[in-house]
Amino acid sequence: MTSDTKLDRTNWPIAAAMIQYPGTLPDGRSTQDQSAEEWSATLADVSDAGFTELDPTDGWLRIADLEPSRLNEFLGVVADHGLTIPAVSTARKNLVDPAHGEAHLAYGHRLLDTAAGIGAKAVSFGFFGPLNEAQKKALWFWTVQGERNPDDAGTWNLAVERVRDLGRHAADLGLEISLEMYEDTLIGTADGAVRLVTDVDLPNVKINADLGNLIRLHRPVEHWQTMMEKVAPFAGYWHVKNYTRIEDETTGAVMTAPAPLEFGLINYRTALRMALAHGFRSALLVEHYGGDGLSVSATNRDYLRRILPRPETHA
Template identity: 70%
Template sequence: MSTEKLNRHNWPIAAAMIQYSNILPDGSSVQDQAPEDWAATLADVTDAGFTELDPTDSWIRLADLSQSRLDTFLGLVREAGLTIPAISTARRSIIDPERGAEYLEYNHRVIETAAAIGAKEVSFGLFYALTEAQKKALWFWTAQGITSPDDPETWKKAVDGIRELGRHAQDVGIGISLEMYEDTYLGTADSAVRFVTDVDLPSVGINADLGNLVRLHRPVEHWRTMMQKVAPFARYWHVKNYFRTEDATTGLVVTAPAPLEFGVISYREAIRTAIAHGFQSAFLCEHYGGDGLSVSATNREYLRRILPK
């Protein structure tokens, strides 16, 4: 993690690009867009007041660009006045039964790309592609996704693969943050801590994305106790929040996306807990639904108010 003393004025807070698809309405890919079209999307980010960007690979896969195209993209990022503190990946699990080996190799390229462009962190996850039921749902987390197998051999395969990536990251001077996500080996605070403890590398920590868990329409551990458990391992952090209502008489649970300061998680408390354990990594503002970029910008300003002076 950075040795620079961070405060509310200089803490890197990046815009996520989850509201932008890799596949455009005409069926073409962002990978093949003209530079002026990349620039138009980056202008959205700067118009929202961001100075940092995470080129989330659900939008663009920097690791799959040719060197010349990557150089062009980075030039546009600089022209827009943006920096890239980290790169996040999504739904590229190294234990995917069909594409795990491919994703492991891809994640190595992400590490190399992050180091080459000056990013300090990468975020990996063990969650899978959306099921057809999830794709049809208004909120994909209300439909059951693919579950990581309760199998010691697969757990070991995941640990060994992340350790391999962690050593690579360590060699090139960056960190890995593993995203908490339901029904994976990082699907609870206890399991996430056990997993990174098994990996046992200083370059590998936890992306404490508690929003991925509190949004579930099922019983979950209270966010406060989860945060207390994962805080000592927290690295690059995806932050988002949800309204959550529980009816104890019927067992009904209902959730919906919320601006960061209004949801069930108190980020004022959660961030103080993480900082007390030495957290000094960047934040990534995410929001599903509506104008996610603008809500993320509102969330950025909330973070600026509550971070240390």
């Protein structure tokens, strides 16, 4: 896809997420050490589900840490399955982590170089860290309190500095950076996300408007449409997923559960049109937790194909 490619429902890049596939195998090995045949067995699932794009997602495979020969081997497997990689996401590599933030920043620069080298157009970063032990034991990890970013000027300024550093590098490579909204981080609200990208002030630094990360919380949250109105002008590479949400106004109880994209709380027909009105033309990533998440993601992809612009009304 070139910068002047006209996108519509027939060719919009919609990538499969790899969140169903862990980075550590049952035998203790890392996916980094798998053979090409083993990678192929996994990607066969993705292509069999009808996908033509995937995001390897570094929770599954850290492509930036593969030796050149191994990266070429992986890319060969990707091509063999008729897949392309429009964008790459980082997961739980908090750019302002007090202990590991500098290492995550260095890794981010390696990933930008790798992404550009394989023809990807965007990289997603965030400020959320690894799951704690209680979250790992929970049925749904978001029902347990996770890591919180410090709320101070020093942390904010460090985030702006590091994202700007990555953003300038990305611009030199012709890449977009997208910052993933996530609870209790510096961009855990729409206002925080808009403020951060505004402070960074680079045209290629966008917001990954993953509102599903917020509406699934068992606590009060801003209405999804209000959040989308705020972030739509800044929308970039976008992780999309949905949840049902029940709020009991009498007791204050909130319950949520994953749902296919078209059946959850967020009306993605409306959300997508809001982003398109502001010139959104980045790749989409479909996710789903629980059950056969890959197959639900495939239904999410098909839903998006129905609601993206028709060929005669190019974005």
